[in-house]
Amino acid sequence: MPIDSNFVRHQFPSLSRTHNNQPLIFLDGPAGTQVPELVINAISKYYSTSNSNTHGAFITAQETDQLIDRMRQRMAALIGAEGPETISIGQNTTTLNFALARAFSRLLKPGDEVLITQLDHEANRGPWLALRDFGIIVREVSLQATGVLDYDDFASKINENTRLVCLGMSSNSIGTVNNYKLVRQLSYRYNALLLLDAVHYAPHFYIDAQSIGCDFLLCSAYKFYGPHVGVLYSKPGALDRLPTDRLRTAGQTAPSSIETGTLNHAAIVGVSAAVDFIECLGQGTSTREKIIDAYKNIGMHEFALARKLYEGLKKIPGVSIVGQDFTNVKRAPTVSFTMEGKTPEQVCEQLAAKNICAWSGHFYAIHAIEVLGLLEKGGVTRLGVSVYNIDSEINLTVETIKKISAS
Numbered sequence: 001m002p003i004d005s006n007f008v009r010h011q012f013p014s015l016s017r018t019h020n021n022q023p024l025i026f027l028d029g030p031a032g033t034q035v036p037e038l039v040i041n042a043i044s045k046y047y048s049t050s051n052s053n054t055h056g057a058f059i060t061a062q063e064t065d066q067l068i069d070r071m072r073q074r075m076a077a078l079i080g081a082e083g084p085e086t087i088s089i090g091q092n093t094t095t096l097n098f099a100l101a102r103a104f105s106r107l108l109k110p111g112d113e114v115l116i117t118q119l120d121h122e123a124n125r126g127p128w129l130a131l132r133d134f135g136i137i138v139r140e141v142s143l144q145a146t147g148v149l150d151y152d153d154f155a156s157k158i159n160e161n162t163r164l165v166c167l168g169m170s171s172n173s174i175g176t177v178n179n180y181k182l183v184r185q186l187s188y189r190y191n192a193l194l195l196l197d198a199v200h201y202a203p204h205f206y207i208d209a210q211s212i213g214c215d216f217l218l219c220s221a222y223k224f225y226g227p228h229v230g231v232l233y234s235k236p237g238a239l240d241r242l243p244t245d246r247l248r249t250a251g252q253t254a255p256s257s258i259e260t261g262t263l264n265h266a267a268i269v270g271v272s273a274a275v276d277f278i279e280c281l282g283q284g285t286s287t288r289e290k291i292i293d294a295y296k297n298i299g300m301h302e303f304a305l306a307r308k309l310y311e312g313l314k315k316i317p318g319v320s321i322v323g324q325d326f327t328n329v330k331r332a333p334t335v336s337f338t339m340e341g342k343t344p345e346q347v348c349e350q351l352a353a354k355n356i357c358a359w360s361g362h363f364y365a366i367h368a369i370e371v372l373g374l375l376e377k378g379g380v381t382r383l384g385v386s387v388y389n390i391d392s393e394i395n396l397t398v399e400t401i402k403k404i405s406a407s
């Protein structure tokens with residue numbers, strides 16, 4: 001079923017926002033999407049009716065416990081996990097990954113190896129690079145000029161000493177979707193654990209954690225229409241073996257062994273509502289079927305708009321697309337480019353003057369932009385399509401960039 005854009009857009013109050021009597025065009029989704037009213041109302045309702053800490057005998061504490069449990073169930077359904085016990089909650093993906101890295105620093109021995117990539121967001125590089133302080137060898141898989149990882153290099157660097165492979169499923173800076181299935185096969189060969197960063201993947205494609213066979217998977221709800229909450233999936237038993245930072249009062253078992261302090265209960269309720277929103281865009285007889293169908297619909301809608309954006313920008317003199325094209329490849333609906341004679345920041349400023357929200361820079365994938373030779377030039381201008389974007393917004397954006405290039 002195609003996405004009903006009128007229905008979708010009516011779910012987002014922010015889309016009615018105007019500036020200088022003109023509507024805003026939100027192509028800033030890769031840094032965080034807009035939020036539907038369903039999520040806003042769920043958060044507000046929690047504060048109005050159930051605000052409490054957990055594990056009490058009274059009604060609001062019991063409701064809070066139930067709402068947290070529901071969020072774990074909803075996230076398990078979203079990513080195809082075995083069950084709610086595999087879903088841990090954190091402040092954000094970066095914080096969760098640092099916590100994992102600290103735990104691994106106590107488990108691994110000097111000479112053990114961890115494999116990361118040059119394409120990844122720093123949240124899936126920095127925590128692991130810090131393991132070098134403990135004598136652990138951290139190797140990097142090379143990024144090619146095409147914006148695709150060098151999988152021959154991957155195969156040459158994984159070996160019998162590799163204990164963990166850390167891979168982004170999709171690049172937040174240039175939209176590349178990595179071959180995580182191949183990487184899983186390579187990691188199986190050496191009995192290495194696999195951690196996937198799905199932050200830029202989860203908004204656009206359905207995930208089946210069990211089918212992939214990953215040991216850990218991270219995502220952030222604010223990238224798929226929810227609030228700022230980080231989510232960690234751990235294969236059953238995987239987290240239980242890690243010596244995480246925890247208080248005496250915390251248990252050793254998943255999902256709570258990596259959760260510190262009092263969680264953001266209202267935001268957690270909002271995450272459940274974000275999954276509810278995604279589910280309502282699909283059809284099926286079960287929650288999982290509806291979610292998979294929704295992602296297929298979202299994917300078709302977003303890919304068509306992103307391809308139109310790509311084709312329009314490609315024709316503009318002085319504009320160079322960074323990364324893959326949209327022909328016979330699976331890639332995220334994220335289009336990054338440079339413009340001759342103007343820095344990415346200048347381009348974004350001129351887009352902002354026309355109420356088009358876009359980002360410039362490296363987006364914390366600083367090493368990828370550096371390897372591509374673009375860091376000293378200010379990085380790239382990034383446009384990201386989300387489910388609420390429409391054809392007319394893409395047309396206006398292309399026309400505006402054409403004028404910016406000619407000015």
